[in-house]
Amino acid sequence: MAFYRSQVLICGGTGCTSSDSMKILEKFKEEVKKQNIENEIEIVRTGCFGLCELGPVVIVYPEGAFYSRVKVEDVEEIVAEHLVKGRPVTRLLYTETIDEGRIKSLNETGFYKKQERIALRNCGVIDPENIDEYIAFDGYKALAKVLTTMTPEQVIEEVKKSGLRGRGGGGFPTGLKWELTAKSKADQKYVVCNADEGDPGAFMDRSILEGDPHSVLEAMAIAGYAIGANQGYIYVRAEYPIAVQRLKVAIKQAREYGLLGKNIFGTDFSFDIEIRLGAGAFVCGEETALMNSIEGRRGMPNPKPPFPAQSGLWGKPTLINNVETYANIPPIIVRGGEWFASKGTEKSKGTKVFALGGKITNTGLVEVPMGITLREVIYEIGGGIPNGKKFKAVQTGGPSGGCLTAEHLDTPIEYDTLTALGSMMGSGGMIVMDEDTCMVDVARFYLDFTRDESCGKCTPCRIGTKRMLEILDRIVEGKGTLEDLDKLEELGKQIKAASLCGLGQTAPNPVLSTLKHFRDEYVAHVVDKKCPAGVCQALLQYTIIEEKCKGCSLCARQCPVNAISGQVKSPFKIDQDKCIKCGACIDKCPFKAIVKK
Amino acid sequence: MKTLQELEEIRKRTLDRVNQRKDRTTTRIVVGMATCGIAAGARPVLLAIMEEIEKLGLTDVVVAQTGCIGLCKMEPIVEVIKPGEEKVTYVKMDAEKARRIVREHVKDGKVVEEYTMHVIQGKILNDYKVEKE
Secondary structure (H helix, E strand, C coil): CCCCCEEEEEECCHHHHHCCHHHHHHHHHHHHHHCCCCCCEEEEEECCCCCHHHCCCEEEECCCEEECCCCHHHHHHHHHHHHHHCCCCHHHECHHHEECCEECCHHHCHHHHCCCCCCCCCCCCCCCCCHHHHHHCCCCHHHHHHHHHCCHHHHHHHHHHHCCECCCCCCCEHHHHHHHHHHCCCCCCEEEEEECCCCCCCCHHHHHHHHCHHHHHHHHHHHHHHHCCCEEEEEEECCCHHHHHHHHHHHHHHHHCCCCECCHHHCCCCEEEEEEEECCCHHHHCHHHHHHHHCCCCCCCCCCCCCCCCCCHHHCCEEEEEHHHHHHHHHHHHHCHHHHHCCECCCCECEEEEEEEECCCCCEEEEEECCCEHHHHHHHHCCCCHHHCCEEEEEECHHHCEEEEHHHCCCECCHHHHHHCCCCCCCCEEEEEECCCCHHHHHHHHHHHHHHHCCCCCHHHHHHHHHHHHHHHHHHCCCCCHHHHHHHHHHHHHHHHHCCCHHHHHCCHHHHHHHHHCHHHHHHHHHHCCCCCCCCHHHCCEEECCCCCCCCCHHHHHCCCCCEECCCCCCCEECCCCCCCCCHHHHHCCCCCEEEC | CCCHHHHHHHHHHHHHHHHHHCCCCCEEEEEECCHHHHHCCHHHHHHHHHHHHHHHCCCCEEEEEECCCCCHHHCCCEEEECCCCCCEEECCCCHHHHHHHHHHHHHCCCCCHHHECEEECCEEECCCCCCCC
């Protein structure tokens, strides 16, 4: 029986899979069978729903009941109560969807209400390993339209009209890139998909590949038609095993349907796609390094020009776009460039996917129209800062970006406004920090990352980031001077100016932007030798408050280095020279008499 | 190799199956499936409804279950809710009656009066028959 009265959608994204959603899926199959309703209920594995914080996530249609943090043990109850008797298990529903006993649609909740899903349109809706479901939601319609009714020039014109800009970080106008590559004359051209998502905290590309792989394949074929290429490569990191697996399945299905291969839709156009696995080097997200890696060479960047549009893979003109950019293409073709351009702001059209992380209630993936404010994203969609803490800053753009502070909360999110503030859109990672975060430590974290990931080809990046990191290490250890802050700024500017590729050109940004917005914190580290947020271990002191100490000696017995001494029943003392700041005493004290400052 | 027509066929065919995941104005058929309903035979009714929908190739129909609505002696109860129309409640259903409802009401839009619940002067009359003039 092909008509199912109910469908159970289980998230098969990386986040939910790592919390056992596949075991939940098996259990659902088992229970449904036990209740003898397996012919009425369809169980579907989908891509990421976006609300990863609440994973593993299960949605039951037609009601749209949203079950969060489901455990294998809960499945029996959901099947017996909801699927057999039609009574949703309220206890497991996402609390925001319960409204005076009535189950609200998921789209009415704060997390989804302000979202507008274009790139993520199918994620969490379709089974990514079933091409028919993609086709049901207008999949491959754009490719059909392009091949049978449009010229390559018209396709490029439509993309230009949409105002779409590269979603991988740079923000280069996509239509212009297509046009430049189309104009290059050559016997062979290539289309490349950059799926080497490397920013810590960003996972939108992975989610799209896992939840809607066909949208990327379709867009690459459209791009191939527009620029005159017959071969595409997807460069994806091997650390994304689920994404790679689903891409493989998708490519196989598309080939079987003749949507990839020779003479697509009976036209002269042929196009095929292959996967190339990356080893996970951050620099390989840089397009020239990426292409070197595809060719089998070391993943190191080349100077530009020549740009890939003139000389890319194997010296041939190559169009290279990011996953999210491609995912926007099919809707633009089907609904028109003007439709897309009507969303967003004047210079940043459409929507953008952000990965919310850090100190925020709703960790996950959101897609919002450009021009929305940081406040709306963090407070209305993200649910604010947990545990009643105060918002301090948000880091956008990953290791290439910078920090924005509370005074920027009402800034509309656009490519140009973020750049003007010393940060950048980047790939869309958004890491929220609260009052307990030390900005010097954050800057150090990112610099440690870029120093580690620097490929070493050019000196400013290879040695410059190392020297900057050494200065930051000094500062967090309380050995920094005010002069060091000036040195950091000077060095940062030189690295930006002299580095070969985007990695080095942006690596100092986290340091420079925190120096700009949180200079007082740096000063506290170097002058007062204090870490205001209480993070930097070397600058902390553990002390016993005399009035509170009852002299029970518990702390002294706990201390691994015998730094605490005193007479029983009178206040104890910590010898600061001996203390290694392990914090063991603070956990043990029953009177909360020990503080770290 | 797929042609445009084949693509459209796949789209239509699959959409029937997945369309409940999108917001649509669909007809809802709700079957009371609490303990009372199941004991009175709601399961064969539910299965019959689904079979009939499949047989008639109806799209844009959602079959949902609900709990006990408090009228246990009238179970199995089936409600049909069409967009923009008042809800129609059918009582004391069996598989054959349910098939008729799908055919005549859901498909052709004609309410099967003789199976509906009737309230006369505040009392529910379950064996009430419509007198045809």
